[in-house]
Every structure is written in C-alpha cells, then in structure tokens.
Amino acid sequence: MTEPTTEPRPDPSRRTHLGMRPGELDGKWYAKYWNPVMAPLPGHIKEAIDLGPQAPPLCLGLDDAETLSETGQQDLENGYSLFDDGSMHIATSTHMPRVTPDMVDWWFWWHTSETQRYKLWYPRAHLYAEWSDGTADRSASYRERYVGGTSFVDEYVGNVPGELAIRFVRPSALGFSEDRLDPDKATAICARVGFSHVPLDWGHVVHYVRRVDDGAEMRSRFWMGGNYVAPSGGASLTGELEKVAEGVRRLGDVQARAMVVHCSQEMNHLAAFLPDIFDEFEHRQQV
Template sequence: MISRRSMLSAAAGTASLAALPLRPAAAGVAGTLGCAPRYLGYRRADRAQPYASYMASSTRPIQAAAARAVDAGPTPASAIPPLSDLTRDLAPTGYSRLERGYGLTAGGQVWVAMHTRLPGNTAAMWDWWFGWHSTEPARYKLWHPDAHAFAAIKQDRSRIPGLTDRQKYVGNTSYVDEYIGDQLEQLAISFVDPERHGFVVPAGHTVVTGHVGSSVLPVRLGRLAHQIRPTGYGAEMRSRFYLNVASLGEVDARANLCAIARNPLPTLSTPLPFDVAFGRDLMQHCAAEMNHLSRILPDLYAEFRGTP
C-alpha cells in the first residue's frame, strides 16, 4: 500500500521541494520563521482574549440524528453519489437520499455526508466565521475544543478595508492541525469561489467549499463543501467530503516548514488511501464541531462581527 510519506515526498519532488526535510531541528526552524506552537486547550494568553467567555473545556455532544448515523455503519458504495454530482447533491432546494453517512465509493474515495441543524444561525454568520477564525489559533479552538490544536491563515485579510466576509477566506488557505479521531492531521484548506465551481448560491445562502490538502507538503487530498441555507428555526448545514482525490497543490514553503516544525515526528506513515474508519471519525468530527459552534455563533457574531 502506498504510504502517505512516499506520496507526499513524490509530490514534493515534482514541486521542486524534494530536499524538504521531514525531521528538522524543530525548535530552530520554529524560532527562525516565527512559527506559532501547537497545543490542545487554552493557555493563559488565550484566556486574556476578548472572546474568552466562549472558550469551553470540552466539545458538546453531537446531535441525536448524527449519532444514529455514525452508529449505523458504512454506506454501500452503490448508494454513494460520485464527486461529479456534488453540485447537484447540494442544490439550493430539496434534500438528497443520503444526508448523513460515510463510506467508500466504488473508486475508493472516502465519502462523508452530514446534516446539522443550526438553530438561530444564518449563512452570513458562517461566512463571517470562516473569514474570522483562522487568524488566531484560540479562535479556531472555539469550534472544537477537544480536537483543534492550531490554525493560521496564508493571507490575513482581516484589516483590508472594503472586503466582504466571504472575500476574506475565498481564494485563501487556512492551515490547521486537528485530531480526526486519534489521528493528528496537518491540513491546508484552500477555499474557492462556489459559484465558479458550479454551485448555485441564492441570497441568504452560502456554500463554503475548497480543496483539502496537506500543510506539510503541496499535495491535495480531496474536496469539501458545506452548504448553509435558511430554515424556519434558523439554518441548516449540509456537509460533504471526498478524500483520496490526490493532486499537486500550491507551494507555501514557510507554511510547510512551520507545519513540520510543529511536529518533529510527523504522522506521515499512516497509509494512504484514507480508509473507511477514517471516514467514520471524520463524520463524528464534523458533527461535533458544527453543532458545538452553532450554539455559540449567534452571540459570538453579534459581539465580534465588527472586529478584525
């Protein structure tokens, strides 16, 4: 089986980064580049942030329907829609036959679907969140305090005048370290314009979509999409993931080196492709983070929407 280490190393060679070390002197690299540390939970400096009242010691339980779907086991490949149907699957009206589930497609891609009720939420709140949270790791941890350990943004656009919330993250890359189940993942999420990628996004809706990649080397690992649309109780989120869709990503040498420096013994020996057990863990993770954030987002948005 191809290993994640060999896949990433091969991609790095193609991108002229073949000499990038996997085990540098982490402290020296971090100090030279000014890399921020990774850790779970909150430290004293985090508790001094103006949003500290939203910091929870643990993540809320997932919604009951999500828990039933996680426990139901994997979806048969014959029932999973292909990646090519993603924009139709997340149409602005109606529902798919499968709104919650995980499994492997016939082609070996890991597929995850999750539906999350978002009481009192709006699509605008989620556009704001995606443009706001990646500038400070402590903000990212508000989303899933049990599993989120680090975040940074390729280009901090928070103080650029005249930008909409969506413009702050679309065309930008968020670098995150998070635990999916017991596995530490160092990811680069590159957000793209949903309408340019075939999604229909009416007023009052949003679709947050992009490429899931590695923050260690310039490799894309899959796609994600989160559709948020209004309901009578607030909003709902329909999430989709397709992994094991590998291609080269963009080179960001500083982000790559900082990611390696945060983890001098990187977890790159886990086999690729991602397996069905990872799909189950990802489904659980998505259900947890989206539900947890939805409970604090209306107040967080009301208090901080005007701040960079």
C-alpha cells in the same frame, strides 16, 4: 477542479497543544465563548455511524455538488461510504438555531487568523491555525474575505493528528451559481484539502448553508482519498511525496467514522455560540 497554488507553508517546528493554557485568552474580547464542554453527539449521527458504510450509488458525486442547493433531502444526508479506489465520502447535516448563512461566512473568515479563535470551534480536537493570502479589504463581504486564501490548521480527527492546508475556492469552482448565494439566504463554503507540510492535495469539502424557519441548516460533504489525491504547486509525485500520497489513497472505515464524528461535533459546537459571538463582533465594529 481547482488550480494549485504555491503559498508559503507554516513553520514545521511550531508547538501545538489541546485546550487553552493559562494566559492564552488574556485580553481577548471573545474569551467568554471558550467552552471545553461539548454537547453529546446528535442521535441522527449516532444512527448513521451504527449503520456503517453505505452503498456508493447513494453518495453525491463531486461533479453534482451544486445539487446541495436544491430543496428536499438527498439519498445520503448523514453517514459515509467507501469506494473501490480507496476514497471515502462523508455526509453530515447540522441544525443551527438562530444562525444565518452570513454568520457562517463571517466565521470562516474571522477564525482563521488566530489559534485561540480556532480552538473555540472544537476544544477537543483543534490545535493551531495560521492564515495565508485572502483579502484584507474590510469593505468586502465576509465570503470574499476568505475565498482565495489558505488556512493552515493542525487538528485531531479521531486519535490521529493532521497538519492540513484548507484552500478556499469560489463556489462557482464546484458548480454553484453565485447569483443564488444571497448571504441572507444561502452560502457555500468550498475548499480543497491538502497537507500544510508537503505540496499534496487529497480531498474536497463543501459546507452548504441555507436558511430554515428558526435558523439555518448546514449540509456538509467531503470527498477524500483515492482519485482525489494530487500534487499541488507544480510538484511531482516522486520520492517522499509519493509515500505521503500512498498513505491517504486508501482510507478505511475507522477514518470515515472519525470524520463523521469530527464534522458533526465541531459544527454543533459552533452553532451553540455563533449567533452571540457574531452579534458582539458586529456591535464592536459600530462603536
């Protein structure tokens, strides 16, 4: 559903580590937002994991992603399912007090260019971040600053490290009406997920954020593995690339549970400091 790109890939020899080493945050105005202590997993996520894989018909199809903009609850708001083709579907919801959709758009632009910023988001799993493309136009909306760019990130999902390329696409590429995405009321972060070290895509992600009475609600959906695996940048599935593809075509229960936990933890941790760091950023731009 999205066009392949041929963006430059990061140096494979880069060194990564969890946490912040002494001196890493020296001189960073946002250093005070570093908090390695994460809140317990929300009860509704624990319940979803305990239930195990859900019936595939309950899952939202990728072609229907835009229905996340509709009011009310869907059949599967939290949990996961496994499909016969080896793919998995992940769904989580995150309550974000005091957060606005525009803050979330800002975060997906602001955090991408520096590893230390990325680590603020999920201290127990995030390792490295590097930004490619996007727009440098500071007069553009926050959404326009990251759409079209690629975030190269290293992170753990469960106990498995991954080197990923997150290519942000327009919400309209997944069926959303951008006329209805007023950043004060709603936004949709849409991306193609691939590997940073080889030209292979293997999933899609949507984070739909809408205003609620005391802040925002984020509805996250992932479609990964199976038929979502495809070469990018004009590559062919031969040799070593085919071996990599085979490794992500069939995803199982362990990977799905880890993904539910990962998404819930990182988004809840983000919600805890996003309003304050955004307000300080905005203030710094005005003085």
